[in-house]
Amino acid sequence: MAGLVTSASIVVPDKMLEGAGITVVHDEVTAVDSQRKKVETSTGGTLAYDKLYLATGARSFVPPIEGSDLDGVLTLRGVPDAERIREVLDRSKNGKIVCIGAGFISMEVASLLAEKPGSAFAITVVELLDRPLPLMLDRDMAAFVKQYLEEKGLHILTGERVERLVGRNGKVVGVELASGVVLDADLVFMNVGVRPNVGLAQSIGLEMGRFGIKVNEFQETSDPDILAGGDCVEKINFLTGKPTPGQLRGPAVVQGRLAAKRLAGYSVAFPGVIDAGGCKMFDMTIAATGLTEERAAQEGIATVSAVVDSRSKHGMIPGVRPWKIKLVFNRDNQRLIGGQIVSYDIAPAREIDAVSAFILGGRTIAELTTFTSACNPDISSEPSAEPITIAAEQALQKIGR
Amino acid sequence: MKDGEKLVIVGCSGSGGPAAMMAKKLMPSVDVTVIRKEEFFIVR
Numbered sequence: 441m442a443g444l445v446t447s448a449s450i451v452v453p454d455k456m457l458e459g460a461g462i463t464v465v466h467d468e469v470t471a472v473d474s475q476r477k478k479v480e481t482s483t484g485g486t487l488a489y490d491k492l493y494l495a496t497g498a499r500s501f502v503p504p505i506e507g508s509d510l511d512g513v514l515t516l517r518g519v520p521d522a523e524r525i526r527e528v529l530d531r532s533k534n535g536k537i538v539c540i541g542a543g544f545i546s547m548e549v550a551s552l553l554a555e556k557p558g559s560a561f562a563i564t565v566v567e568l569l570d571r572p573l574p575l576m577l578d579r580d581m582a583a584f585v586k587q588y589l590e591e592k593g594l595h596i597l598t599g600e601r602v603e604r605l606v607g608r609n610g611k612v613v614g615v616e617l618a619s620g621v622v623l624d625a626d627l628v629f630m631n632v633g634v635r636p637n638v639g640l641a642q643s644i645g646l647e648m649g650r651f652g653i654k655v656n657e658f659q660e661t662s663d664p665d666i667l668a669g670g671d672c673v674e675k676i677n678f679l680t681g682k683p684t685p686g687q688l689r690g691p692a693v694v695q696g697r698l699a700a701k702r703l704a705g706y707s708v709a710f711p712g713v714i715d716a717g718g719c720k721m722f723d724m725t726i727a728a729t730g731l732t733e734e735r736a737a738q739e740g741i742a743t744v745s746a747v748v749d750s751r752s753k754h755g756m757i758p759g760v761r762p763w764k765i766k767l768v769f770n771r772d773n774q775r776l777i778g779g780q781i782v783s784y785d786i787a788p789a790r791e792i793d794a795v796s797a798f799i800l801g802g803r804t805i806a807e808l809t810t811f812t813s814a815c816n817p818d819i820s821s822e823p824s825a826e827p828i829t830i831a832a833e834q835a836l837q838k839i840g841r
Numbered sequence: 842m843k844d845g846e847k848l849v850i851v852g853c854s855g856s857g858g859p860a861a862m863m864a865k866k867l868m869p870s871v872d873v874t875v876i877r878k879e880e881f882f883i884v885r
């Protein structure tokens with residue numbers, strides 16, 4: 441969408457699959473006959489199977505708001521959407537754009553549009569909750585992001601509900617908020633979440649969960665010959681043990697491999713998701729994993745947390761950039777349950793993977809105070825400023841001995 | 842799965858693609874077919 445690469449260059453070519461001996465069929469599966477074990481396609485084809493893996497993904501959710509079918513209302517899911525957006529943007533170099541939803545897709549779209557060379561769009565982001573990236577960041581961390589984005593020229597409206605989209609001659613011209621305010625809009629991007637594609641699974645009568653197809657830890661569905669994974673299945677949150685959508689690429693990839701391993705006779709179980717994700721807006725990189733404090737509170741988990749400022753290199757090295765991390769611990773068992781990073785450099789954001797590993801390993805506050813990181817003047821802060829240990833130290837002091 | 846059996850994968854993006862590659866790697870004699878409805882299968 442940014443125009444940095446062609447559509448063809450970001451896809452894994454069929455050659456890779458075919459070279460491995462896999463048959464690739466371009467068609468839509470319209471029906472599954474699970475009794476006779478065959479699938480039917482839109483062109484009248486039939487394919488027999490011994491085992492079936494459903495990886496039908498998800499689609500953008502368009503809320504039932506008046507006007508959401510107007511011309512100029514766009515969502516972003518796949519390459520065709522990105523190409524459609526580019527076409528529209530190539531025709532208009534300025535104008536008013538409203539992004540509905542302040543999740544990571546919406547915020548990345550907004551920053552790309554703001555940075556589009558030769559363009560001068562006035563961009564407003566409208567979010568129902570009280571902050572940008574509300575599923576990734578707590579209020580304290582999101583405040584830095586909001587301030588940064590506003591400095592970059594984005595207009596961020598939080599705590600505002602979209603009432604309807606206003607149209608003229610079939611084209612969107614405005615966004616009316618519940619507060620009565622009407623924002624002028626030449627284009628509206630609607631990115632308020634996704635819904636699993638479960639039509640085929642439902643038609644077979646597979647057991648469904650609240651967030652998608654129900655599978656066990658080996659990706660097996662209620663039909664012994666059908667496995668499923670990725671965005672179309674319901675996941676289990678590793679920390680709460682509760683069903684969750686978990687619609688991210690990491691789980692999709694790993695569940696695909698895991699299903700293949702199961703079919704080959706392995707018994708590797710999927711541990712559940714921790715919703716580790718990241719995004720980049722202008723020069724700011726955000727990454728988060730596990731539970732926010734807010735989410736933990738909703739789950740009835742008492743927390744202790746710490747926010748620590750750090751730097752991308754040793755203080756005396758040219759090009760040093762600031763970043764900050766928040767760690768969230770379960771106050772009762774003192775285990776790490778969440779982390780959030782806001783960084784003015786890309787590299788430090790990768791520390792989120794260390795946080796994820798500590799969460800999955802059940803590490804406690806005390807254990808993290810003794811963590812020693814790989815340290816070098818050009819690639820990290822001084823060990824004395826290593827923020828994971830400092831956050832743990834602060835949390836330790838908050839809970840006492 | 843046994844030699845010569847058929848694995849059909851519906852969808853070939855984040856999950857379907859890796860499933861197909863891993864299945865073929867671990868079970869070279871299984872017949873693996875992926876079906877996807879669009880020309881490009883990757884979302885991101």
Ligand SMILES: Cc1cc2nc3c(=O)[nH]c(=O)nc-3n(C[C@H](O)[C@H](O)[C@H](O)COP(=O)(O)OP(=O)(O)OC[C@H]3O[C@@H](n4cnc5c(N)ncnc54)[C@H](O)[C@@H]3O)c2cc1C
Nearest residue numbers: 468469496497498670671688689692852854855856877878
């Ligand atoms: C703009 C955008 C940015 C994203 N960025 C990130 C990110 O930075 N990090 C991250 O972790 N995740 C990101 N995601 C989410 C990530 O892309 C998904 O979690 C991942 O693609 C899920 O893979 P999947 O295979 O389950 O589903 P999908 O990628 O949706 O693929 C499903 C496939 O199944 C096909 N299909 C469906 N039904 C049929 C049928 N009946 N017949 C044939 N084919 C069918 C579809 O056409 C598609 O090819 C992003 C998503 C979007 C939209």
